[in-house]
Amino acid sequence: MQNILVNMTVNGEPISRETAPNRRLLDFLREDLGLTSVKEGCSVGECGACTVILNGKAVTSCLILVGQAIGTEVVTLEGLHGEDELDPLQQAFIDAGAVQCGFCTPGMILAAKALLDENEEPDREQIKRSISGNLCRCTGYEKIIEAIELARDRRLNK
Amino acid sequence: MRAFNFFSPETVEEALDLLSQHQDSIAVIAGGTDLIIDLNEGGKKPDYVLDISQLKELDYISESDGMLHIGANTTFATLEKNELISEYYPAIAKMADYMGSPQIRELGTVGGNVVSASVAGDSPTVFLAYDATVVLQSKRGTREMSIEEFNVNRGKFRCQIEDDELLIEVKIPQANSNFATAYRKFGKRKSLAIVVLATAMRIERDRDNRIKDARVTLGAVSLHPMRSPKIEKALIGKKLDMEELEPVLQLYTEEIDAAIASRPSVVYKREGIRGLAKGCMMDVLEQYGLV
Numbered sequence: 001m002q003n004i005l006v007n008m009t010v011n012g013e014p015i016s017r018e019t020a021p022n023r024r025l026l027d028f029l030r031e032d033l034g035l036t037s038v039k040e041g042c043s044v045g046e047c048g049a050c051t052v053i054l055n056g057k058a059v060t061s062c063l064i065l066v067g068q069a070i071g072t073e074v075v076t077l078e079g080l081h082g083e084d085e086l087d088p089l090q091q092a093f094i095d096a097g098a099v100q101c102g103f104c105t106p107g108m109i110l111a112a113k114a115l116l117d118e119n120e121e122p123d124r125e126q127i128k129r130s131i132s133g134n135l136c137r138c139t140g141y142e143k144i145i146e147a148i149e150l151a152r153d154r155r156l157n158k
Numbered sequence: 159m160r161a162f163n164f165f166s167p168e169t170v171e172e173a174l175d176l177l178s179q180h181q182d183s184i185a186v187i188a189g190g191t192d193l194i195i196d197l198n199e200g201g202k203k204p205d206y207v208l209d210i211s212q213l214k215e216l217d218y219i220s221e222s223d224g225m226l227h228i229g230a231n232t233t234f235a236t237l238e239k240n241e242l243i244s245e246y247y248p249a250i251a252k253m254a255d256y257m258g259s260p261q262i263r264e265l266g267t268v269g270g271n272v273v274s275a276s277v278a279g280d281s282p283t284v285f286l287a288y289d290a291t292v293v294l295q296s297k298r299g300t301r302e303m304s305i306e307e308f309n310v311n312r313g314k315f316r317c318q319i320e321d322d323e324l325l326i327e328v329k330i331p332q333a334n335s336n337f338a339t340a341y342r343k344f345g346k347r348k349s350l351a352i353v354v355l356a357t358a359m360r361i362e363r364d365r366d367n368r369i370k371d372a373r374v375t376l377g378a379v380s381l382h383p384m385r386s387p388k389i390e391k392a393l394i395g396k397k398l399d400m401e402e403l404e405p406v407l408q409l410y411t412e413e414i415d416a417a418i419a420s421r422p423s424v425v426y427k428r429e430g431i432r433g434l435a436k437g438c439m440m441d442v443l444e445q446y447g448l449v
């Protein structure tokens with residue numbers, strides 16, 4: 001097996017690493033880059049815990065081979081907050097009480113961020129649809145939806 | 159995941175060279191939403207993996223020569239957002255809307271769906287109703303066949319693709335104002351819902367708003383989606399009016415009974431299909447402006 005050279009931008013930083021090709025983007029982000037906000041839940045695309053933003057779109061990193069992500073821009077939860085300020089979505093999740101065990105939270109926030117970056121003013125139905133690929137076993141979703149609405153309104157300065 | 163060498167060709171030509179060279183043990187990967195699960199769980203053990211997801215050449219939706227052409231690398235998210243599709247190909251739009259979750263729609267491609275040809279897949283049922291043709295290419299040349307001929311198991315595939323071939327595109331006759339198309343499915347839940355039961359139809363009307371031609375397909379009741387000549391025949395000549403169409407629903411139930419008589423789920427599906435079929439009929443009447 002020949003190693004491959006992975007060049008990509010992760011959370012704004014260019015990276016260049018050699019790796020075996022029989023690994024998923026999920027493994028590479030967690031194990032090689034230490035980005036442990038990216039969670040492995042189901043490993044089959046159903047829970048959304050491994051969601052990252054790749055070239056602006058929310059995708060499940062358990063269903064991408066690391067070689068397929070060469071040349072892309074990847075954003076994980078670690079890339080959202082500034083020096084001493086949280087992203088509006090992170091702050092809204094705290095304020096709305098949308099985090100319980102927290103396992104689903106990174107994926108939820110990134111799915112919501114991909115939505116808000118594409119559509120500044122989504123309605124409740126669009127918000128629900130945007131997180132329909134993310135499972136949460138704790139909150140019952142209601143508070144998560146409220147948090148995203150709150151972040152939407154704050155981003156629009158409402 | 160077992161070890162393999164990874165190729166990311168920059169052109170279709172390069173991809174076909176590699177496929178031809180390593181055809182005994184190579185797997186094509188597009189969106190990866192079917193293949194990576196197989197690789198990860200050991201269901202497939204190729205020595206080489208060929209990534210075609212970067213091939214922009216295979217990512218297009220266009221109308222020409224009286225056909226709609228959908229490149230193999232078109233994702234379900236692209237289908238969902240495409241104006242040509244949402245305006246003129248309602249059954250394809252519906253399929254894209256129903257398929258997977260947002261994340262899966264971003265990754266999953268039409269080519270992958272058609273080649274996987276899963277019993278629980280959406281596109282085979284829809285494309286069969288649209289009378290689709292698939293275009294395949296290898297170093298040996300290009301060939302075309304109807305989706306009906308394509309959906310026959312061959313070797314390790316659930317379709318007629320050969321080891322050294324790529325699916326290039328799916329094409330269907332271009333829409334016109336006499337066509338109406340519809341698709342409805344049951345899945346386990348709204349998102350991530352692979353098909354449990356599905357039906358699609360393409361109706362062509364005459365000047366008097368009678369059904370001139372019909373293609374009706376049923377999905378997830380046999381190895382591959384099937385057409386129902388019985389239902390199609392019953393529809394032809396009928397006035398486009400719910401009262402006239404409704405008696406045909408009984409034939410849907412009869413088709414389900416015949417297809418899956420011995421399966422426990424038949425008791426649900428023989429009833430459920432009527433709801434799906436009626437939904438399709440309503441969609442068709444609405445597209446014609448007849449409701």
Ligand SMILES: Cc1cc2nc3c(=O)[nH]c(=O)nc-3n(C[C@H](O)[C@H](O)[C@H](O)COP(=O)(O)OP(=O)(O)OC[C@H]3O[C@@H](n4cnc5c(N)ncnc54)[C@H](O)[C@@H]3O)c2cc1C
Binds near residue numbers: 185192257272352
């Ligand atoms: C959580 C989840 C939900 C899903 N929901 C649905 C659903 O609602 N409906 C549905 O129909 N499917 C569903 N699927 C299945 C899957 O997402 C689709 O079948 C998808 O379209 C596959 O496309 P892909 O590009 O990801 O295929 P890949 O996994 O890349 O490939 C699939 C197969 O096709 C071959 N292949 C791909 N492209 C080509 C080509 N151009 N030429 C030759 N061979 C090719 C590959 O070698 C492989 O054998 C779901 C999957 C997951 C994980």
Ligand code: FES
Binds near residue numbers: 039040061
């Ligand atoms: S771990 Fe990727 S979707 Fe569940």
Ligand code: FES
Binds near residue numbers: 098101136
């Ligand atoms: S907070 Fe526990 S899974 Fe969502």
